[in-house]
Amino acid sequence: MATFKDFRNDVKPNWCPGCGDFSVQAAMQRAAANVGLQPENLAVISGIGCSGRISGYINSYGFHGIHGRSLPIAQGVKMANRDLTVIASGGDGDGYAIGMGHTVHAIRRNVDITYIVMDNQIYGLTKGQTSPRSAVGFKTKSTPMGSIEQSISPMELALTVGATFVAQSFSTDLKDLTALIEAGIKHKGFSLINVFSPCVTYNKVNTYDWFKENLTKLNNVEDYDPSNREMAMQTLMKHNGLVTGLIYQNTERPSYQELLTGYSEEPLVDAELNLDQAHFDKLVAEFM
Amino acid sequence: MQINDSIYIFFTYPKGCKEMINQLSWKVGGQQGEGIESTGEIFAIALNRLGYYLYGYRHFSSRIKGGHTNNKIRVSTTEVRSISDDLDILVAFDQETIDVNYKELHRGGVILADAKFAPKKPEDTEASLYAVPFTEIATELGTSLMKNMVAIGATSAVLDLDIHVFEEVVREIFGKKGDKVVAKNMDAIKAGFDYMKDKMDADVPTMVLEKADGKRRMFMIGNDAIALGALAAGCRFMAAYPITPASDIMEYLIKKLPALGGTVIQTEDEIAACTMTIGASYGGVRAITASSGPGLSLKMEAIGLAGITETPLVIVDTQRGGPSTGLPTKQEQSDLMAMIYGTHGEIPKIVLAPSTVQEAFYDTAEAFNLAEEYQCPVIVLSDLQLSLGKQTVEPLDVSKVEIRRGKLVTEELPEIENKGYFKRYEVTEDGISPRTIPGMKNGIHHVTGVEHAETGKPSESSANRIAQMDKRFRKVENIRFNTPVYKNAPHEDPDLLIVGFNSTRGAIEEAMVRLENDGMKVNHAQIRLIHPFPTDEVLPLVRSAKKVIVVENNATGQLANIMKMNVGFAEKITKYVKYDGNPFLPHEVHSKCKELF
Numbered sequence: 001m002a003t004f005k006d007f008r009n010d011v012k013p014n015w016c017p018g019c020g021d022f023s024v025q026a027a028m029q030r031a032a033a034n035v036g037l038q039p040e041n042l043a044v045i046s047g048i049g050c051s052g053r054i055s056g057y058i059n060s061y062g063f064h065g066i067h068g069r070s071l072p073i074a075q076g077v078k079m080a081n082r083d084l085t086v087i088a089s090g091g092d093g094d095g096y097a098i099g100m101g102h103t104v105h106a107i108r109r110n111v112d113i114t115y116i117v118m119d120n121q122i123y124g125l126t127k128g129q130t131s132p133r134s135a136v137g138f139k140t141k142s143t144p145m146g147s148i149e150q151s152i153s154p155m156e157l158a159l160t161v162g163a164t165f166v167a168q169s170f171s172t173d174l175k176d177l178t179a180l181i182e183a184g185i186k187h188k189g190f191s192l193i194n195v196f197s198p199c200v201t202y203n204k205v206n207t208y209d210w211f212k213e214n215l216t217k218l219n220n221v222e223d224y225d226p227s228n229r230e231m232a233m234q235t236l237m238k239h240n241g242l243v244t245g246l247i248y249q250n251t252e253r254p255s256y257q258e259l260l261t262g263y264s265e266e267p268l269v270d271a272e273l274n275l276d277q278a279h280f281d282k283l284v285a286e287f288m
Numbered sequence: 289m290q291i292n293d294s295i296y297i298f299f300t301y302p303k304g305c306k307e308m309i310n311q312l313s314w315k316v317g318g319q320q321g322e323g324i325e326s327t328g329e330i331f332a333i334a335l336n337r338l339g340y341y342l343y344g345y346r347h348f349s350s351r352i353k354g355g356h357t358n359n360k361i362r363v364s365t366t367e368v369r370s371i372s373d374d375l376d377i378l379v380a381f382d383q384e385t386i387d388v389n390y391k392e393l394h395r396g397g398v399i400l401a402d403a404k405f406a407p408k409k410p411e412d413t414e415a416s417l418y419a420v421p422f423t424e425i426a427t428e429l430g431t432s433l434m435k436n437m438v439a440i441g442a443t444s445a446v447l448d449l450d451i452h453v454f455e456e457v458v459r460e461i462f463g464k465k466g467d468k469v470v471a472k473n474m475d476a477i478k479a480g481f482d483y484m485k486d487k488m489d490a491d492v493p494t495m496v497l498e499k500a501d502g503k504r505r506m507f508m509i510g511n512d513a514i515a516l517g518a519l520a521a522g523c524r525f526m527a528a529y530p531i532t533p534a535s536d537i538m539e540y541l542i543k544k545l546p547a548l549g550g551t552v553i554q555t556e557d558e559i560a561a562c563t564m565t566i567g568a569s570y571g572g573v574r575a576i577t578a579s580s581g582p583g584l585s586l587k588m589e590a591i592g593l594a595g596i597t598e599t600p601l602v603i604v605d606t607q608r609g610g611p612s613t614g615l616p617t618k619q620e621q622s623d624l625m626a627m628i629y630g631t632h633g634e635i636p637k638i639v640l641a642p643s644t645v646q647e648a649f650y651d652t653a654e655a656f657n658l659a660e661e662y663q664c665p666v667i668v669l670s671d672l673q674l675s676l677g678k679q680t681v682e683p684l685d686v687s688k689v690e691i692r693r694g695k696l697v698t699e700e701l702p703e704i705e706n707k708g709y710f711k712r713y714e715v716t717e718d719g720i721s722p723r724t725i726p727g728m729k730n731g732i733h734h735v736t737g738v739e740h741a742e743t744g745k746p747s748e749s750s751a752n753r754i755a756q757m758d759k760r761f762r763k764v765e766n767i768r769f770n771t772p773v774y775k776n777a778p779h780e781d782p783d784l785l786i787v788g789f790n791s792t793r794g795a796i797e798e799a800m801v802r803l804e805n806d807g808m809k810v811n812h813a814q815i816r817l818i819h820p821f822p823t824d825e826v827l828p829l830v831r832s833a834k835k836v837i838v839v840e841n842n843a844t845g846q847l848a849n850i851m852k853m854n855v856g857f858a859e860k861i862t863k864y865v866k867y868d869g870n871p872f873l874p875h876e877v878h879s880k881c882k883e884l885f
Contacts (some may be wrong), residue, residue, distance in 0.1 A: 009707055011745060043726045045567070048737075056734050056745065059707055061726035063570060064736035065563065066593050072527070072560035076567020076575070077726065079525055079551065084571070084726050105556035262546025269572035269725065271549050273522025273691050280686040283516060283544065287506040287681075288337070 004033040007042075009059040020171035020197030020208075021051050021118050027174055028087065028116070029058060031181035037085055045074035047090030047099060050125045051118035051197070054089050068099030071106040071115060078113050081267040082257055085185055089116040092133040093123050096152050100132070103154075107163045107190055112255040114184040114191045117154070118171075120199035121206045128202035138205060153241045158192050159233055164250040165191035166232070168243060170211050171198070180246060189255040196244075211242075218245030227251075310365045310498045313372040314443065316436075317358030317389060318381030320349060327379070327436035328359030330461065331443065334453045335363050336507040336680055339500030343368045343794070344678040345871065350532065350616045356384050365498050369644060369679070369794025373875045376495060377446060378415075379439045381422070383407060390415065400442050400484075402435065418442075418487065425479045434476040441480025445488060448496045451481050506681040510674040510791075511536035513645045513681070514604055515544070517652030518576050520689045523602070524550030525575040527564035529557055529583060532616050533672045534606040537578040558586035562603070566590060569600050570735065572696075572725035574656050578604035581623050582613065588631045591665050593737045595635025598713065598721070598760065600659035604652070604668045606675040607790075609869050618869030619672045621790055622842035624850070627667050628819045634757075636764040638662065639819040641669040643774060643793040645681045647816065648674065653689045654770070661694035662763045663723060669818060671841065673791035673871045695722045701730035709733045709743035715755050719762030764820055772817035773825045776800070782811040784881060785833035787826075789815045789847055791871065792839050798874035803881055810881075815847065821854040835884055836861045839877055843867040 007029035015021050032042050042060035046052040048067035055062030061084075065073045074088035088106075095103050095117045106115065122140060123129040129142035133154075137146040158166045165187040169177040177195060184191030196211050216239050218224050224245075225231055232248040257263055264271060314331065318324045325346065332342050343362040349355040362372045375392040378385070380401040390399065390413050397415035401407035402422040409417040420442050426434040437458075444451050454477055462469045488494070508516075515537045518526075524545065528538040542552045550573075555561040561577045568575035579587065584605045594601040607623045609615025627639050638658050642648040648670060655666040701724070704710060712733035714721040721742075724731025734744030739756060741747040774793070777785075784803070788796050793814045803810045813829050815822070830836055830851070838848035838861060845863030852858040864880045866872055 009709070038729075040727060040729050040732055043571075056736065059732065061732055062734050063567070063597075064734070064738065065566075066589055066737055069559060069563040069590065072555065072563040073567035073570070075553070076525075076527065076564035076569070077571040078567075079553070079564075080568040080571025080573035080575070081725075081727055101556050102560055105560070109553075260546075260551055262549065263551050264549030266549070267727075268524050268550060268568075269727070271522075271524050271573075273524075273574065275520050275522070275548075275686060275689075277686060279547075280520065283519070284506060284684065287508045287512065288504045 001036065002033055002038050004029040006039055007032050007059050009057065011057050013057050014053065015050060016201050018200040019050070020120065020195070020199070021054065023171040023174055023177070024051075024116065024118050024195055024197055025054055025057055027177040027181055028054070030178045031185060032060070032085070034178065034182050035185050041084055043077050043084050043086050045070045045077060045086065045088045047094035049091040049094050049123070051089065051091040052094060068094050068097070069102065070094065071099060071102040074113050075106060075109070075111045078111055079268065081269045082112075083267045086113040087116060087185070088113055089118065091124070092117060092119040092121065093131045096132045096154055104157070104161050107158055107161050107192060110162070110164055110189045110253065110256045112189055112257055114181065114193065116181065117192070117194045118197040119154075119194050120197050120203055122199050122203040124199045124202055135205070153236070154192070154194050155241055155247055156233060156236050159229060159248060163192055163248065164189040164253050166248040167191070167246045168194045168196070170196045170215055170244050172208065173244065176244065183246065187249065188258070189253065214242050216243050218243050218247065308498055309495050311372070312363040312377070312447070312495060312497055313360065313375045314363065314377045314379070315358055315360040315375055315389060315392070316379040316439065317356065317385030320351060320355045320357040321353035322381055323433065323436045324357050324359055324381070326461070327439060328361055330454060330457050331440055332361050332678065333457045333507060337456070337504060338453060339502040339504070340364060340497070341367045341680040342507060342678070343370065343680070345371045345673065346676060348617050356388055358385065358389065363497065365500050367680070370798055370874055371871055373873050377443060379443060380407060381435070386410065398446055400439060400446070418484070420480065420483060422480070425483060426476055429476050429479060430472055434473060437473050437476035438480035441477040442484040444477070445481045445484030446494060448494050451477050505683070507678060508645060508681055509536065509676050509678045510645050510648045510670055511606065511676065512540060513649040513684070514578070514652045514668065514670065514675070515540035516684070517649040518656070519544060519548070520649070520686050521574060521653035521656040522691055523574045523576050523656060524548060525565070525568045525573050526552040526577065527555050527561040527568070527575070528552065528577050529555055529561045529579065531580045531583050533608055533675050534578045534580050534583070534604060536675070537604060558583040559590060562587035562590035563593070566594050566599050566601055570725070576602045576604065578606070580606050580608050581610045584623060584626065584630070591637070592631035592633055592635055594665045595631065595637065595760070596737050596739070597735050598663040599735070600663055601665040602655045602659050602668065603665060604670060607669065607671040615869040617672070619791070619871045620841050620867060620869065621671050622846065622867070623669070624818065624842070624846040627669055628850070636662065636664045636760050637819060638664060638666040638764065638767065639669055640666065640769070641789040641816055641818045642674070643788070643790055643814045643816065645674070645679055646684065649684050650688065651816065657690060657692040658767070658769070660696060661692060661720070662767060663694065663720060664763065669790065671790040677791065695720050697722050697724045697728065697731060701728065703730050709745065711742040712744050713740060713742045713756060713759070715742060715759050719759045767820060769817045772822035774814040774816055775812070775829070777811035777813065777829060779809040779811055780832060782809045782833045783835065783885065784808060785811045785813060785829050785836045786839060786877070786881065787813045787815065787836060787847065787851065788839045789818060792841070795872040795874045795877050796839055799877035799881060802874070802878045806882070808885070818850070821850060823854045826851065827855045830855050830857050830861070834860070837864050837881060837884060838862070839864045839872060841866055841871070
């Protein structure tokens, strides 16, 4: 049995001291161990940005791709080998700006992977520009007069495009976050976990203290039922999206792979490559 | 199209006489959405089954209903790889079809036009026009939709063809709708045949096709061959976004992959198609994506990712008229430079350019081997004419398709001490490093588009940068590709070397025969490995020729420039370009070559 230490490697993250991403990394390592994975059976696919470096800090197969494209790469990996556990990850700029098209369609498609977004409401690696998660009025280098664009509500958005697993967490809640990642990995389908992961260098508004003051745990909301999509939506709207916990899960809808006609039960990577003569002859005859 | 002196009239005959011919050019035209394509299809499939060689080319617009469309089919007793210069029979469902196409008809040509639109024969043609009540006959038999069948019948009368040859095809196409529908359609063909036979008095020329060899051969488009090549190579996953003229590849694989356990994902965009393919390939599956110019532009950043991460990647680019949306349904070969140099920064890349449907099959299959052996992007370049031109194809031999996976690790790996990473990017003599895939024990490494050291971990050190860049480029220094240049070079000291790539081969081959008949010594080279450029193969051909002409469907002479860059001899290399959206015709290449002397 692998422990969370087996998912550690010798690379020292280049994140700023105090960055929320450290805890996300730790939670991913713990969750991977808790669900019984071996390092070689986990593939972490990440985007570009501070948080995108996470795939290099975990002892597993890791692919650090291009900006905004972790999801299609991750879905390709999963399609190739359905026995792997695939976690895509990146920041809010990666997933909700340049990669938003993929986010929406990955949710709809419902391939069995987990997507962890480290949401800090700012562009960190490029040294402080506005993100689609920045609030109206938020001042950054690219919005010196304050952002005038509406902030995206990723959890509400996910619910409207057919998500089957929607969760949100706060990076300091290591235990809750680990449990949510475990649940996401176990979920048969696409799981989206948005994690508030404060940027201590460039975001002086959405700080650890700010989140502690403003977040509501769904565990503390009376009679909250994560299988009720309407309740999920209403709760999100009521709290302006600032809730943590499992927001919604649909365990009935099969994953993309389960719905695909003919898709091999065995990992595709193990398929026989040679096309036998009889099969080929059959294909050729159709052109005659 | 201007008919000029150099045009080859394969057969002209005085009116009223029966002529045995070994080649025929037939075109059907009308409004898009009228069944023009299926008319051509039925006619062509039936003749293909009789053992004729066919070459079809569709003229169509980027719309579903309306707009002139036509399907030109060349029928021959010997192999043909080009559109014909002229036309024997034009079947017209509207006046526009006559007006747009009549100039292609030679003197003995025949127009069979629907009497419904009171067809008018242009004054400046010696072809004959016959108004046949296609629609009326069809309506009398039940539905005007069958006017296409009536036209096939009328054509058969002119060609003295036994209409029973169509029965099998009609049954296959309409069989699902029941015997009654099949019978009705056959009745329509017979009615068209009988009407025309009745009308045919002494002044209707009958063109009797020489008997073909009766062998059944495949009749397919280049895109079919590309898709089939992918299947034969063990490709089991595709991610793609619909685009003309590449979608057929995706559509074919969507039908065929499930039986092999694989699948196709139609992605949200071209970038997803390319990156998902990279993901699947990184995961260890042979995967493909296919698009046309606009899609390739969008895939460029991902192609660079595959380059630096050394992930095998097979991409098809079926070129069409650019730039931007350009001429989306027309022939062009203008993506060459973009395919060779596209993506920012510098990566090793392989660009193949099959020139026939057969080559499209074998080259696509081989692309998967090259991608895995050299661990880099391989682009299979096609063009609209090759990808969509439907033609008779000699048998494809699946046993000739090898599967070579290069340095993919298959044996168990020893444990790496202190949780070190596997050296996925080990600096080796040939530049190629061992490759492990997710799931392999002790094969863990990092993959990143950031410059990295041997284990994949990011590194900005100068020495490492140089070592890794050199390693990547070393991979393709000596690439092995079976036939980098198709050569037909009978002369040691030719007057002329004609060079082309992709679908221009047929027009060049026919022009070459005519030039030889004119007394010129001509060699022909069709470049199949565009990049890295096969200088060793091309240089002697260029050196020995007095003049070199590069025939290409673009405005700037991209292949000519690539040749000048790689083999020199700039002073003797002339470009012959065409960028009006139409493929080269044999007579055009013939006249242009004559002009050089």
